[in-house]
Amino acid sequence: MVARIAPGGRASSAPLLGTDTEPTIFEMSSPGRSAFQLRSTFVPATPLTELIATEHLGDHVIDIAEVSERDLVAHFTRLSHRQFSVDLGAYPLGSCTMKYNPKFCDAVAADAGFNSVHPAAPAALSQGWLELMVTLETKLCEITGMAAATLQPAAGAAGELTGLLLMRAYHEANGQVRSRVIIPDSAHGTNPASVTLGGYEVTTIPSDERGLVDLAALKAALGPDVAGIMLTNPNTVGLFEEEITEIAAAVHEVGGLLYYDGANLNAILGVVRPGDMGFDIVHMNLHKTFATPHGGGGPGAGPVAVSSRIAAYLPGPKPTLMADGTYDWTTPERSIGRVHGWHGNAMVLARALAYINVHGGDGLTRVAQYAVLNANWLRERLRDTLPAAYDRTCMHECVLTSSQIKADHQVRALDIAKSLLEEGFHAPTVYFPLIVDEALMFEPTETESPQTLEALAEALERIAQRAAEDPEAVRTSPHSTPVTRVDEARAARRLIATEDAASRNTP
Amino acid sequence: MPDYIPHTATETEEMLSFLGLSSLESLFDHVPSAIKLAGGLTLESGKSEPDVAADFARLTRANLATTERLICFAGAGAYDHEVPAVVKALSSRSEFVTAYTPYQPEVAQGILQAIFEYQTMISRLSGLPIANASLYDGATALVEAVNMAVGATGRQKLLISAGVHPHWRAVVKTFAAGTGHVVVEVPLVNGVTDWTAVRRDDVGAVVAAYPNYLGVLEDMHGAKALASECDALFILGCDPVAASVLKTAGQWGADVMVGEGQPFGTPLAFGGPYLGLFACTDAQLRRLPGRLVGQTVDTKDRRAFVTTLRAREQDIRREKATSNVCTNQTLMAVTAAVQLGWLGTQGLREVATRCAQGAHYAFDQLVGIDGVDAVSSAPFFREFALVTKREANVVLDRLVDEGFFGGLAISQLTGGPDPSLGDDQIDRSVVITVTEKRTKSEIDQFVAAFAKAVS
Numbered sequence: 001m002v003a004r005i006a007p008g009g010r011a012s013s014a015p016l017l018g019t020d021t022e023p024t025i026f027e028m029s030s031p032g033r034s035a036f037q038l039r040s041t042f043v044p045a046t047p048l049t050e051l052i053a054t055e056h057l058g059d060h061v062i063d064i065a066e067v068s069e070r071d072l073v074a075h076f077t078r079l080s081h082r083q084f085s086v087d088l089g090a091y092p093l094g095s096c097t098m099k100y101n102p103k104f105c106d107a108v109a110a111d112a113g114f115n116s117v118h119p120a121a122p123a124a125l126s127q128g129w130l131e132l133m134v135t136l137e138t139k140l141c142e143i144t145g146m147a148a149a150t151l152q153p154a155a156g157a158a159g160e161l162t163g164l165l166l167m168r169a170y171h172e173a174n175g176q177v178r179s180r181v182i183i184p185d186s187a188h189g190t191n192p193a194s195v196t197l198g199g200y201e202v203t204t205i206p207s208d209e210r211g212l213v214d215l216a217a218l219k220a221a222l223g224p225d226v227a228g229i230m231l232t233n234p235n236t237v238g239l240f241e242e243e244i245t246e247i248a249a250a251v252h253e254v255g256g257l258l259y260y261d262g263a264n265l266n267a268i269l270g271v272v273r274p275g276d277m278g279f280d281i282v283h284m285n286l287h288k289t290f291a292t293p294h295g296g297g298g299p300g301a302g303p304v305a306v307s308s309r310i311a312a313y314l315p316g317p318k319p320t321l322m323a324d325g326t327y328d329w330t331t332p333e334r335s336i337g338r339v340h341g342w343h344g345n346a347m348v349l350a351r352a353l354a355y356i357n358v359h360g361g362d363g364l365t366r367v368a369q370y371a372v373l374n375a376n377w378l379r380e381r382l383r384d385t386l387p388a389a390y391d392r393t394c395m396h397e398c399v400l401t402s403s404q405i406k407a408d409h410q411v412r413a414l415d416i417a418k419s420l421l422e423e424g425f426h427a428p429t430v431y432f433p434l435i436v437d438e439a440l441m442f443e444p445t446e447t448e449s450p451q452t453l454e455a456l457a458e459a460l461e462r463i464a465q466r467a468a469e470d471p472e473a474v475r476t477s478p479h480s481t482p483v484t485r486v487d488e489a490r491a492a493r494r495l496i497a498t499e500d501a502a503s504r505n506t507p
Numbered sequence: 508m509p510d511y512i513p514h515t516a517t518e519t520e521e522m523l524s525f526l527g528l529s530s531l532e533s534l535f536d537h538v539p540s541a542i543k544l545a546g547g548l549t550l551e552s553g554k555s556e557p558d559v560a561a562d563f564a565r566l567t568r569a570n571l572a573t574t575e576r577l578i579c580f581a582g583a584g585a586y587d588h589e590v591p592a593v594v595k596a597l598s599s600r601s602e603f604v605t606a607y608t609p610y611q612p613e614v615a616q617g618i619l620q621a622i623f624e625y626q627t628m629i630s631r632l633s634g635l636p637i638a639n640a641s642l643y644d645g646a647t648a649l650v651e652a653v654n655m656a657v658g659a660t661g662r663q664k665l666l667i668s669a670g671v672h673p674h675w676r677a678v679v680k681t682f683a684a685g686t687g688h689v690v691v692e693v694p695l696v697n698g699v700t701d702w703t704a705v706r707r708d709d710v711g712a713v714v715a716a717y718p719n720y721l722g723v724l725e726d727m728h729g730a731k732a733l734a735s736e737c738d739a740l741f742i743l744g745c746d747p748v749a750a751s752v753l754k755t756a757g758q759w760g761a762d763v764m765v766g767e768g769q770p771f772g773t774p775l776a777f778g779g780p781y782l783g784l785f786a787c788t789d790a791q792l793r794r795l796p797g798r799l800v801g802q803t804v805d806t807k808d809r810r811a812f813v814t815t816l817r818a819r820e821q822d823i824r825r826e827k828a829t830s831n832v833c834t835n836q837t838l839m840a841v842t843a844a845v846q847l848g849w850l851g852t853q854g855l856r857e858v859a860t861r862c863a864q865g866a867h868y869a870f871d872q873l874v875g876i877d878g879v880d881a882v883s884s885a886p887f888f889r890e891f892a893l894v895t896k897r898e899a900n901v902v903l904d905r906l907v908d909e910g911f912f913g914g915l916a917i918s919q920l921t922g923g924p925d926p927s928l929g930d931d932q933i934d935r936s937v938v939i940t941v942t943e944k945r946t947k948s949e950i951d952q953f954v955a956a957f958a959k960a961v962s
Contacts, residue, residue: 022616022809025624025848036854038589042947043865048752051867053886056724056756062631064852065624069593072848076621080602083617085863087601096607100511104556106604112574115568118581118779120915121572125907128569129777142549154643154779155834157821165685189822193831197654198685238539270548271535277542287834291511295838296618297608297798298641299780315681337681341584341674341767342778343644354563360553363510367529370512376534377522391539418613427611432822450512450522476806481613491803491815492841494794496638498627502802 022078025065026499035069040131065086082482083296084426090452092439094429095188095236095396097266097288099371102355105292109350116467119342123328127422128344130327133319136353137303143356143364143443144265144282145275146305150314151349152340156263157190159302160230161281162315162339164198166281166306167228167257169313169336176255178227184213186236186433188263200227211237211390211399228257233277234395236433238375238441248278257281257310265289267372267396270365280307290352313341370446371396374453378444381457385464386416389436397443399436406438411467413438415474418485419466422478423459509588510553525627574775576692577912580869580948582890582940583720583920584645584672585778586748586770588858589944593849596770598842608798608834612813613805618837619812622800625844632750633764634757635784640798640814641840642783642832645767646678648743649714651785651796651830652763653679656712656740656795657688658829664689665712666737668700668730669927670719673920698723698883698892702733710737716744717753720920721927721938722866722890723883727759735760740791747771748862749785749888751855756786763787772846773839782839795819796830862889865941865950872954873939878961880930882936890940892917892928897962899937906962911953913960914939 048057067075084091093096109115115128136150145203153159164181171178181200183191185207192202203221208214212235229251233241241247251258259278263360266289274282286292287300294300306314315338316331359367379388379398386400402413407461417427446452467474478484496502516520519531528534535543553560571577579587602617609615609622622640629638642648653665665683667676669692676692683690688711693700698721702713713734718724727743734741738890743761748770750756756764768782769775793816801815821828850858866889871894874881882892895902899916906913917928917936924930941950 022620024620024627026627033877034851034853035593035848036850036857037591038861038943039946041861041865041943041945043861043868043945043946043950046864046867048860048863051863052724052753052888055726056753056754057887061852061856062751062755063846064628064631064850064855066853071850072845073597075848076597076845077600080619081617082613082620083602083606084611085602086605091607093610098607100604101519102511102556104560106599108560108563109569111563113564113570115774115776116574117572117777118574118579118587118775118912119585120581120583120792120919121570121912122903122907125572125577125912126570128566128775131569133565134752139550145544154836156831157831157833158643158647161682161685161831165681168684171706188833189820189825189828190831190833192826193821193824193828196826196828197682197831199687211746214807220518242537244540245539257935265866270544272538272543276544285834289628293604293834293838294607294834296603296606296615296621296841297837298835299643299838301832304764309850331645338646338674338677339681340779341644341672341678341781345779346534346777347780350563354559357551357559357562358553358556359510361548363553364550365547366510366512366531369534370514371829372534373514373519373522373526373531376526380526393534396715414938417611421611421614426614429610450518454577478613478938482616483613483809483811484807486612486805486811486813487803488813488815491813495815496802497623497799497815498630499624500627500630501636501807504685 022082024499025067025075028071028075029066031066033066033068035067035072089424090448091426092428092441092442092444092456092457093142093426095263097443097445099291099445100447101291101293105351105354108354109347114350127327130319132350132353134321134327136349139356140284140303141305143269144305145273146282147305147308148311148314149305150318151303152315152344153302153304154340154345155298155300156283156285156302157194158339159304160190160194161197162304163281163283164194164260165336166310167259167312168198170310170332172228173334179225181227182221182229185230186435187230188236188261191261205370211239212241213247215243215246218247222250223253224254226254226256228259230259232261232264234267237390238394238397239390239392239401240395244277263288264396269368269369270361271368275307280310286348286352290355292351294350299345299348301345301352369445374444374446374448378442378453378457382460385461386440389439397441400440400442401436401438402440404437405464405467409467409471411471411474413440416440416463416479419463419474419477420459421481425456425459530661572912573906577907579912580914580939580941580953582689583915584767584937585775586940587775587942587944590772590774591849594842594846597845603838603841609814612811616812619800621841621844622837623802623812625799625840628844628847629784629786632747633765634755635786636789637792637795638786639795640647640800641836642785642797643836644779644781644783645747645765646675648783649675649767649787650679650682652742652765653712654686654789655763655794655796656742659740659791660711662709662711663687664691664709665714666691666705666710667695667714668716668719669695669925670691670721670723670725671714671716672720673925692926698885699725702729707737710739712740712742714742715844718746718749718888721882721892722887723885724888731760748859752859762791768843771840771843780836780839782836782843793819794829797832797835805811805940861943862941865945866890869941869950869954873957876958876961890938892936892938894932894936897961899935902937902960906956909956911956913957
């Protein structure tokens, strides 16, 4: 037994960002070792077999892990050293808005006065939480130009589906049977996936040579069976849909609704609002726009705000300011129902409100201005190295293309992204949007300094030069990261998704 | 003006001049002026962090139901467990907190390996071979499970036990409006699902909870037999703490296990962010929602981890994806791996055992109070439902005065009449929970206060 235990607990000898493989917690386990400590309760320790009928009890001990606290700390600390993060360096991952996450917002949310409240606590005993939620809803409505909001959706995609169910409920209440939702070919993948789950068919329309919605194609796709359109503005190419008023008029004319995918709301804060553009339903990604930490892939929060004609359909129960000045839960008259087990990702909501309050209206406008300034500066700075896919003023992100480098040196966008990891930066988003050949989507965000942007540009220039001189080095990069390129095909072909599957696969 | 933007005035000017622009506003010249916001947002001006902190302190003071102030006997999917200092310290490491989805495995082995370890632990607890990298919460995990079942069977009718948490059932119904699933709630009799009367035609999924939301441990043979008879998927919602000592979902023959993972190191936090647990059989692998981490090797043949079977996901499969999930709850999954690693094999069993011991110790005394009866005579694990001679809300209000968050009114959870409990009982019933944190003296005082509250 002991023989199969891998070396572990070597924190003092583990190199920073080392390239040694870290054993799994299971490999580090030693039978009988433990870390846990529980309080003394003096509750009678009746054996479980006397409390629970045997037919319900498991027939074997489920093996979890058996490590000391010291080794546990070393293990997860070493894993953290094998992980890039915003706190470590620039993370220009387009569409994901990896800006600095203020520590203050984490700290205020972590207060026990928020953190240790049970979600089913009576309203009278959780007035602080309800007031926070109502305040946040009100501010999000002001920011988006909408009338009412729900905070329940746990992430952007959950917000999208909630929005589509609102669209469906609205049309059904008006006796309308509509079957299609239009999305541009540049849309995020979550849009078509949500449309299907909302019970609609997707109609995809092309972008024009400017990278914008092709208005003629849109008009041709419209009809009485169209429930609505989902748009991101600025769109996923980082460009503002300048004909949005015409788009809105056309969709409204056939009785459709406009859904705003708020993935890029950070670009227009305080400048222009979805409600004023003609949108009826808006979701926001609080983890993007309002800088709550992304947690390695979540949690996010995806509140949905709507115009007044859709407010009655919002999910419930909803935190509400009552006539007597107290807060309580109410359910909108024609509510579609719950979309979350409780009230949404409450701690994320608290962080977002803290962020909004530190910035205020003027500060949020600066956020948008500097996000757009940084993206345009980077686009212009890289003009000769990686030209923009669409040579226009961009918003908070720029989509560049390496198609010339591919043609000249057979070095792909992915290779450039991988080389950037070696230069100390996170990679941009690659091969998205799908309509751009060899796309590299950079979102520098407003919290990166001009010096950081210059360093990023110089790193990309070095990579482009290397692609010309030694393309193989770029194609095989990165070389100095904790692991080099991984065999993704093997991972899929011979699936090993647990330690137990790994043990079975070891000869 | 406080904010986190580093640019000096000179730098801003230089950058604008590089772009041939004269002002920050001119960056937005291409936005039609007719729709531009004149005069900016009508929000308060920005405040410094200490000023905002003072405002937030007023809000936290208005939250009276903290676990510091009221001893918590409430549960229903959100449990007051011990979270040790080591878990808080490791799960708040900024390398985990401020990363995003591990799209670049070369610089994301930390998150990827932590998820792999989490998947292993959830797979073992469920008794099923595959666990995904997390979903939003228990309720939305169930939505994904029923979508998987409908996809697998081509049949849209869902038989859902009324013992499944009322909020979870509500969320399934909400999303069924889009997918067109037909939701049939199967009533409880004496706290146990009565599967006998249901129609067996066209069933895609049989859904039960173990224990159910009244705390009852139901014999799952009937639900499994029904699912087999209908050729439907059997979906079991599990309390993951109880799962460490009970028969696993896999042993009961479930195709899918879903659960609320909050008990694994995540604070009560007013309901979120929590952790949606999802595990399934190999047969359902291609329909798995959300991300999955797999083990492979790098070009130097070193072990490495990577997100895999990506062709199921929305960014590739778009309208044909198995789910629309993108951002999930990774940080909570990492937290769960740390918490479970700290508890370990013995510790998790000890927590589960202590929950059951405390609950039975409390139950035995509470049912001895005049005017208090058990809702069900069936076995229970860590929570149980009582019916009293008084309105549940009156009893709970009186308990608050004595320093206890004494449980949940079942009518509050169900929001009205419900097939889980008779109309004559529902307003007088509470569900009470005991975790490993509750001491004998807290339970004794609670029992005394409860007797007073119903008298």
